[in-house]
Amino acid sequence: MSWTLKLAASATVLALAGAGYAQDAPETAAPAINTTTGLRLPSNPELFGTTLPTEIRATAIVNGDVITQTDIDQRLALLAISNGGKIPSDQIQALRQQVLRNLIDESLQIQAAKAEEIKVTPADIDKTVERVAANVKQTPDQMATYLRSNGSSIRSIRRQIEGEISWQRLQRAKIENGVNVAEDEVKAVIDKMNASKGVEEYRVGEIFLSATPGNEAQVQANAAKILAALKQGGSFVGYARQYSEASTSPVGGDLGWVRPEQLPESIAAAVRQLAPGSISDPIAVPGGFSIIAVQDTRKILTADPRNAVLNLKQVSIAFPKGMTRATAEPVVQKFAAAVLGVGGCGGADKLAADFHGDVVQSDGVKLRDLPPALQEMMTPMQVGQATRPFGSIEEGVRTLVICGRDEATASVPTYEQVYSQLSEERTNLRARRYLRDLRRDAIIDYR
Structure with missing residues (x-):
């Protein structure tokens, strides 16, 4: 039952209870006392001013800039969209708090950039919006409509983009120029x-x-909830962009290629134990907790067969809609037998013609861009060989030559x-400290 329904039900119960009491009470019962008599309120008051809609009530004011509940709701909806449209109900409150913290950091970053006379124009934001929309095969107007229909808004994305551009330009102006890497350091690496x-x-x-001794337990609990969402299929890049407080959050938390000895010992130990595609439990690190994802592995200065670049021909055959598996399987078996004798790329066109397929x-x-199962199958294959048929009866069966x-x-x-790389690592460290100082010096009024 929602809070609105609970309150309505309580009011109804109280009204009925009051009526019952009046019927049972003796006629000599003392009259009810009007507790507002001393205020001398008019019975039909005229109201002045403008009623503020609840959706724009302030949740925090950061150095004078207002963050509203609507800002939080729309950013939370944006996170839901990036994770399939659903956020577990038991995680919503914790995520709201994290979204608020992110919006506060965003405000501080934008304000700090403006203080340094760093301008982010609407045209700068438009270019990024166009790229984001193109990535999901939409126009900016189509994306705006889609966001609005799902509880978010294009304004929320524009603000996030403004924050990221502001922070990147501020880093270049205030931090990167002060980062020095000596020639001897590069040679040593x-x-x-x-x-x-x-x-x-x-x-x-x-x-x-980030965590302090005072909120460590709460932050660890939030990290556990984020991990649970990731294990249910949530986007690591999406969560990193939205919730990570590291300077790598704009790039989805990507640290690039690193060796374990370059990482804090607690993280290095976890990385060594994780297989590609795995995610760690929350790890205690100086200043907070980290969730680590190992995306891939390689050996230093050793050729990786998955880096091979392939020229391919794909032969695919389709089945009429509604065809049963029993009817299709004999055709698939004949196709598989024919694939074994395809005779290289020169025979791909004949194979397709024999089965009324497409080439x-x-x-x-890049071999590493193929699905993992195909990578494993094709790593030892040579020019002229074809993969085992793969796919489905519904979507078609195919082979790669x-x-x-x-x-x-x-x-x-x-x-x-x-x-x-050395310059970027030092810039990231200084950026984290700079944001910490901005938080410390900010005047934040929570409502």
């Missing part, structure tokens, strides 16, 4: 990589939630690449 040839590296993502050629396909294969070669990163 390159020498260490040469000495570490064959050592495993990990592509790591991080969601960092699509695609060049420059390898027409060309360019193997990747391993090489030492360039001086410029190592310099850039």
